[in-house]
Amino acid sequence: MTGLNICIDIDGTLTEPYYWLDYANQYFNKTIGVEEVIQYEIHEVMGVSFEAFIEFYRALGPEMHAKAQIRSNVHEVLWKLNEKHQIYYVTARNENMTDITRRWLEDHKLPKGELYLLGSHHKAEKAKELHCDIFIEDSFENCVELSSAGFEVILLDCNYNQHSLLPGMVRVKGWTEIDKIIDGMIKESGIA
Template identity: 45%
Template sequence: MKSLNICIDIDGTITDPYFWLNSANKYFNKNITSDEITQYEVHKALKVSREEYTNFYNENKFDLHHRERINKDAVGTIQKLIKSSNIYFVTAREKSLEILTREYLNRNNVPYDGVYVLGTYHKVDTAKDLNCDLFIEDSFENAVELSENGFKVLLVDTNYNRFPLKENIKRVFNWTQIHNIITRILLQEKAV
């Protein structure tokens, strides 16, 4: 029997959080750097309207998500964790990206027990349904919503989520740190 139910967001956690930036710079004729992406709402960081960004995203989403760079340390860590924990990917990606998302994870040798493509940023109900013990996320707003509903969250550090942490949220800087934290949790459970 597996010990923990771990929910993991995809974009910005197992992938480069700025995967869309080069394409957006070309599309909008901008020269924004990742250091300037200090808010989660991309259109504001790019100084374009929400509608303009939505048009860009809709035109490019399949290509962007297909070629996103994956964090090899994340893959290695998840390959280790799945031996002792259930791994569920819970993403706000649009439902139209579900097949692509599964194909992407499989192509990159990322093991999982389930993939949930929600089409919404609200992940609390899915976390409850999955009996989530720990959620790995990059969105500060999502982390706060999850923590306010009693979930422990590891917030993967990015330029756009550096706000004071709330209860149940711990900032992490890499997948080695994530692995060490989860290993400690598993050891504590065995000791009980």
């Protein structure tokens, strides 16, 4: 297969970005609204220690990931991209979430791209290994690292990633814009 190597994050990129909020509010007895989620790190949003977040994640992470809602238009755009390009799912989730993650992808009938659970937000090395042409992400910090390593990055707009873009980064509101950007890249490069 020719075409682009497209790396795609999962949480906040394929999933709705705030799917964890109701769980965290209930667990920590908070009433944080979506508009207040202006930081990426959940423990900072909730005003709790990182250790408290880890306990929350151990208790509810599997259920949250299994029940996460999918973003609008993901299904249609990914299947279109899958016709001509290689799709790689690259997530910071730990390996112990492999089965839940695979099941979520299957339950939402998404293309069977290779899945990499890194257990880390540092994704540039994996992107190099996969000869990534474009990375789709919601974490601004991940986008900075990826663009600094020379990758083209599409940043899905969220309350928590409102920072000035660096060269190689483009901000989009949703998956229909991603489809248009990738179509434009294909036309510019002459890839069939």
